[in-house]
Amino acid sequence: MGEGKGEGGKESPVEKQNQQDAAGLAVTDFIRRRSEAGLLVTAEEIYGEFLRMGILTEKENQPAELEAFLKKTVKQNEELKEVLDGKGLSHYYSVQSMAETYARILIQREGDPLLLMAEVIRENSQRYPRPVPLNIFEDAPFELTPEQILFCLKKMADEKEYQDIEQTTTSIGTVFLYSRQYLEPDHAAMLAEWLDVGQSNNP
Amino acid sequence: MAKQGGWAGKVLRVDLSTGRISTEDTVEKYKDYLGGTGIGYKVIWDEVSPGTKPFDPANKLIFGVGPLAGTGAPCNGRTAITTLWPTCWPNPLVASGHMGGHFAAELKYAGYDAIIIEGKADRPVWLSIIDGKVEIKDARPLWGQGIRRTTLEVNQQLGPEASVAAIGQAGENLVPMSVVMNSYSHSAGGIGAIMGSKNLKAIGVRGTGSVYIAGNKEEWEKVIKLHLSLLGANNQHVVPNKPQPWAEYYSAGTRWVAARGNKWGAADPSIDTGACDPHNLNRIAYRTNNAAYFLGDRAWKYTVRGNGCASCPIRCHTMLKVPAVASKYGIPEVGQNTCAGLNFGRNFFKSFPDGPRGETAIEACMVGMHLADDLGIWCNYGQMQRDFVKIYYDGIIKNKVSEAEFKSYSWDKYEKGDPTFLFELLPRIANKEGELATALGLGTGYMLERWGIPEEDWRKDYNLVYWKMGHPKHHSNEDAGQCGVIINTIYNRDVQCHSHSNFIRNGLPIDVQKRLAAEIWGSADAVDAAGAYTPMNVYKAKMAKWSLLRKELHDCLSLCNWMGPWVASPLKERGYRGDDSIESLLYSIATGDKKSREELDKVAERIHLLHRALTIRDMGTKEMRSQHDTIPDWVFVDKSNKPPFTKGTIHMDRGDIEKGMDMFYKELGWDEATGAPLAETYQKLGLGYMIADLGKKGLLP
Numbered sequence: 001m002g003e004g005k006g007e008g009g010k011e012s013p014v015e016k017q018n019q020q021d022a023a024g025l026a027v028t029d030f031i032r033r034r035s036e037a038g039l040l041v042t043a044e045e046i047y048g049e050f051l052r053m054g055i056l057t058e059k060e061n062q063p064a065e066l067e068a069f070l071k072k073t074v075k076q077n078e079e080l081k082e083v084l085d086g087k088g089l090s091h092y093y094s095v096q097s098m099a100e101t102y103a104r105i106l107i108q109r110e111g112d113p114l115l116l117m118a119e120v121i122r123e124n125s126q127r128y129p130r131p132v133p134l135n136i137f138e139d140a141p142f143e144l145t146p147e148q149i150l151f152c153l154k155k156m157a158d159e160k161e162y163q164d165i166e167q168t169t170t171s172i173g174t175v176f177l178y179s180r181q182y183l184e185p186d187h188a189a190m191l192a193e194w195l196d197v198g199q200s201n202n203p
Numbered sequence: 204m205a206k207q208g209g210w211a212g213k214v215l216r217v218d219l220s221t222g223r224i225s226t227e228d229t230v231e232k233y234k235d236y237l238g239g240t241g242i243g244y245k246v247i248w249d250e251v252s253p254g255t256k257p258f259d260p261a262n263k264l265i266f267g268v269g270p271l272a273g274t275g276a277p278c279n280g281r282t283a284i285t286t287l288w289p290t291c292w293p294n295p296l297v298a299s300g301h302m303g304g305h306f307a308a309e310l311k312y313a314g315y316d317a318i319i320i321e322g323k324a325d326r327p328v329w330l331s332i333i334d335g336k337v338e339i340k341d342a343r344p345l346w347g348q349g350i351r352r353t354t355l356e357v358n359q360q361l362g363p364e365a366s367v368a369a370i371g372q373a374g375e376n377l378v379p380m381s382v383v384m385n386s387y388s389h390s391a392g393g394i395g396a397i398m399g400s401k402n403l404k405a406i407g408v409r410g411t412g413s414v415y416i417a418g419n420k421e422e423w424e425k426v427i428k429l430h431l432s433l434l435g436a437n438n439q440h441v442v443p444n445k446p447q448p449w450a451e452y453y454s455a456g457t458r459w460v461a462a463r464g465n466k467w468g469a470a471d472p473s474i475d476t477g478a479c480d481p482h483n484l485n486r487i488a489y490r491t492n493n494a495a496y497f498l499g500d501r502a503w504k505y506t507v508r509g510n511g512c513a514s515c516p517i518r519c520h521t522m523l524k525v526p527a528v529a530s531k532y533g534i535p536e537v538g539q540n541t542c543a544g545l546n547f548g549r550n551f552f553k554s555f556p557d558g559p560r561g562e563t564a565i566e567a568c569m570v571g572m573h574l575a576d577d578l579g580i581w582c583n584y585g586q587m588q589r590d591f592v593k594i595y596y597d598g599i600i601k602n603k604v605s606e607a608e609f610k611s612y613s614w615d616k617y618e619k620g621d622p623t624f625l626f627e628l629l630p631r632i633a634n635k636e637g638e639l640a641t642a643l644g645l646g647t648g649y650m651l652e653r654w655g656i657p658e659e660d661w662r663k664d665y666n667l668v669y670w671k672m673g674h675p676k677h678h679s680n681e682d683a684g685q686c687g688v689i690i691n692t693i694y695n696r697d698v699q700c701h702s703h704s705n706f707i708r709n710g711l712p713i714d715v716q717k718r719l720a721a722e723i724w725g726s727a728d729a730v731d732a733a734g735a736y737t738p739m740n741v742y743k744a745k746m747a748k749w750s751l752l753r754k755e756l757h758d759c760l761s762l763c764n765w766m767g768p769w770v771a772s773p774l775k776e777r778g779y780r781g782d783d784s785i786e787s788l789l790y791s792i793a794t795g796d797k798k799s800r801e802e803l804d805k806v807a808e809r810i811h812l813l814h815r816a817l818t819i820r821d822m823g824t825k826e827m828r829s830q831h832d833t834i835p836d837w838v839f840v841d842k843s844n845k846p847p848f849t850k851g852t853i854h855m856d857r858g859d860i861e862k863g864m865d866m867f868y869k870e871l872g873w874d875e876a877t878g879a880p881l882a883e884t885y886q887k888l889g890l891g892y893m894i895a896d897l898g899k900k901g902l903l904p
Binding site for chain 2: 037100187
């Protein structure tokens with residue numbers, strides 16, 4: 001990485017290190033800004049950005065070199081994390097601006113929405129514990145379409161591995177989802193009502 | 204002697220009967236009681252005899268602020284107003300109302316830590332305070348005006364910077380369910396009629412001074428920065444309500460509602476609230492939108508901005524601009540309030556044609572704010588509205604009022620959820636027109652007495668959430684199981700304690716809450732997951748004690764208990780810990796009176812004990828457990844008959860609660876049989892001077 005030349009046209013080790021450091025900072029900054037905006041970053045996107053910024057020029061093997069540089073940078077920099085999507089493609093984020101929870105949702109969103117919904121429902125049911133309002137899946141970062149959500153709900157009702165996922169509806173008609181593996185129906189219903197109605201009725 | 208910081212230095216005493224105006228030295232006379240309710244309770248103890256009634260000239264009204272009011276400490280805008288409470292049934296006892304806004308700061312800048320109002324003027328007056336110049340002025344031209352007009356008129360005399368606390372027609376007419384209000388939307392319930400009984404229409408204060416901070420400037424700024432860094436959204440919810448890039452956790456029920464795409468839609472230009480990373484201290488004010496929280500996402504398009512108290516970045520009062528209401532109802536497009544004030548109008552109705560979060564509900568809020576905040580009517584934390592729904596739909600109104608009066612209301616409009624109904628009801632309450640309005644204006648206890656309805660009927664009704672003595676619960680078992688129940692037994696009106704509920708509702712997963720609980724109260728067992736309550740234990744009693752003492756401390760320091768304490772934070776790098784010493788750090792640096800957290804909590808315990816002593820003295824009994832610290836039946840009822848301590852129910856077990864009260868009394872050094880403080884407790888907390896008098900009257904266990 002880097003194309004500076006030292007005396008006699010060859011890069012000195014110091015110059016090379018400086019260029020590596022500068023590139024590392026540029027990478028970190030770019031990933032951090034994208035993370036603040038709620039986005040993961042791929043090597044390809046970094047490459048495109050660096051071309052745009054003039055940090056790199058188009059060259060054969062450049063993308064592969066960049067990828068290797070990224071992996072090295074991530075290894076050395078605690079701030080940066082790598083996550084793989086379902087196809088094995090690396091995505092990067094900055095822990096300074098993005099939590100692992102959010103990164104995981106973004107990665108899962110690239111894959112099967114059914115798996116995404118199920119994991120979110122189960123995790124919430126176990127950890128907090130509480131049910132999850134159905135409408136959350138239409139908003140960022142999930143951004144599932146109503147058709148996708150309906151399709152997933154039907155699948156969850158039909159398929160064996162999702163039989164733990166159930167619905168409860170509050171007194172004002174809001175649908176919540178929970179996993180029966182972690183929440184009993186009465187408890188889930190009570191929590192849904194509390195979150196949706198009770199808390200605002202008891203300001 | 205080093206200059207005392209924090210306190211302004213003087214307590215203003217105004218005798219409206221004689222016109223005498225005098226001052227006292229705050230630190231010399233009241234330092235051991237800090238400020239706020241501390242000064243209030245001390246004055247009532249020393250100067251108001253048992254048996255005095257709220258509207259007697261002998262009753263006193265103490266507007267108290269604390270040493271942190273008017274400083275840069277976040278969330279310091281509170282004024283506590285202490286008096287004998289007009290809606291406390293069957294006998295009035297000491298209680299306090301609280302208002303935010305800018306009054307507290309302005310009073311400090313004028314040089315005062317409290318105003319003691321005594322006696323009764325022989326004609327309507329208002330109190331003018333411009334720094335050291337204090338005058339009792341003629342309020343006859345203001346009498347009969349609403350709060351808005353009064354505020355305008357007083358500001359025209361004192362200047363736009365002055366802060367005006369005024370009553371409306373409800374207070375003038377001695378309607379117990381009335382408020383005093385400052386800064387447009389910041390009210391203290393229950394106070395309006397006390398002022399009215401003294402012919403005191405308003406207090407206008409303009410201060411050009413400042414508050415001296417005794418400690419080191421760098422230290423002070425460091426603590427302020429720390430405090431700001433620990434803030435969540437309103438009610439110290441530390442987790443956003445939806446996933447945000449920076450957030451490890453999220454919870455649908457929190458008040459942290461900012462997100463990309465959630466815009467203050469009525470601002471010009473509109474403002475995107477954004478992701479609001481908690482490390483960005485310049486975006487704290489964007490986190491909360493209480494209109495959206497209560498009224499649904501629809502409210503975003505009507506939101507102009509958040510507003511609030513002096514020195515508070517939370518901005519929990521949402522300013523709404525709803526153009527349709529101007530032509531539809533003839534009221535201003537703009538309204539502003541929070542929580543019960545925001546929902547004042549909406550809460551009267553059982554339903555709306557377009558649902559609880561439709562346009563009509565928003566319009567009802569706008570109409571309610573317009574009327575109630577000008578007439579100066581109090582809701583008693585929504586109890587008036589809950590009572591109204593019950594007495595209408597149970598046919599009680601029809602039975603208790605004349606046929607002519609009943610027919611004079613448009614009940615069809617009411618049943619349809621038409622906000623115009625409020626124009627018929629609210630002015631009548633303020634002006635005591637008719638039996639219904641008069642009864643509602645008395646407050647629940649006196650209304651029930653007037654109409655011969657047993658209080659038991661209200662104590663059994665799950666939907667009314669009535670507690671005792673004319674007032675409702677305020678964050679009880681629905682929030683924090685036994686801790687919440689215990690807390691609600693102690694005061695002479697609804698307890699207004701949020702220490703516990705702020706923590707329970709902060710949005711963190713239960714394992715994180717339990718970890719923090721272990722650090723704060725000694726065991727993870729102090730807290731349960733919502734709806735998964737476990738039997739009583741001593742740590743829950745410690746949490747109840749801590750909650751109450753911190754509330755009392757906040758009411759004395761002028762910190763906002765709707766935000767504090769700050770024992771959890773949104774910061775992952777701190778393990779979501781807050782800092783349980785924030786109050787003592789701020790107090791020590793501001794005043795120069797160095798106190799640790801434990802030492803300051805002891806002062807709070809002294810003040811809390813003073814409240815207890817006043818209650819015992821004025822009730823004339825030490826049998827607090829059986830006669831005062833009572834719990835309504837509905838707390839022990841589950842509609843589906845689920846047993847206590849099963850998942851999905853919040854109802855309590857009587858035996859378990861009795862155990863809880865035993866543990867709580869023990870924590871406080873109060874006799875378990877009677878609930879009355881022991882003599883050694885008074886002695887230990889610096890109130891030994893009370894022992895002789897209480898002992899003589901048989902009020903010690």
